[in-house]
Amino acid sequence: MRLLCSRALAAMAVVAVTGACTGRRSPDEAARPTRDVPVVVTNYGWSDADVYAVHLTQRMRLGFVPSQATVTLRIPPVMVTDDEVQLIAHPVGGTSDYQSDVVHVPADQHAVLELQDVLAESSLSVFPDPETP
Numbered sequence: 001m002r003l004l005c006s007r008a009l010a011a012m013a014v015v016a017v018t019g020a021c022t023g024r025r026s027p028d029e030a031a032r033p034t035r036d037v038p039v040v041v042t043n044y045g046w047s048d049a050d051v052y053a054v055h056l057t058q059r060m061r062l063g064f065v066p067s068q069a070t071v072t073l074r075i076p077p078v079m080v081t082d083d084e085v086q087l088i089a090h091p092v093g094g095t096s097d098y099q100s101d102v103v104h105v106p107a108d109q110h111a112v113l114e115l116q117d118v119l120a121e122s123s124l125s126v127f128p129d130p131e132t133p
Contacts (some may be wrong), residue, residue, distance in 0.1 A: 036074040037085055038110040041065045045117040047091035053079040054086040054099070065089075065115070075111075083107070087124055089115050100124035 043049055043065040051062045053075045062073040075085055083105050089098040098119040105111050105126050112125045 034077055035107065036076055037080055037083075037105050039073045039075060039085075039087065039113055040070065040110065041073055041089075041113045041115065042070040043067055043115045045091065045115050045119070047094055049089045049091050049115055051113065052088040052090070054088055055079040055081065059088065062087075080105075085111060087111075087113055089113065089119065089122065091119065094119075098122040 039051070039062070041049075041051055041063075046067050048067050049065050051065060051073060052059045053062055055078070058079070060076070060079050062075060063071060065071045065073075079085070084102050085105055086102045087100045091097075096119060098115065100113070100122075101124070103111065103124055103126055109126050109128050112127055113122070114125075115122045
């Protein structure tokens with residue numbers, strides 16, 4: 001009888017601990033947004049460019065921006081923490097990249113990446129969405 005009670009108590013303890021752990025999210029998950037972050041990329045340069053999002057040590061290709069064109073890309077939620085984003089632009093066939101600083105893009109705003117012919121002169125800015133009053 002005593003062995004049966006010990007096993008029953010052990011089983012209840014396992015259920016209680018497991019139930020307590022399943023409803024919690026890690027701090028990294030809690031900080032992750034559930035929305036894509038829009039980025040308007042204007043390429044004023046003479047080289048086409050690939051644009052990447054950077055998150056910790058990961059790099060994800062967002063898309064391609066032709067020379068002298070404007071394209072809207074979206075950063076997926078997996079590449080954003082605490083509404084902060086960082087971008088890299090790599091000219092096709094080039095050897096040097098533009099890497100932005102980490103910028104904060106709140107839910108009612110979007111990022112604007114302007115690529116210059118000299119990549120070091122490029123910039124990443126944040127602006128309110130047009131429909132936001």
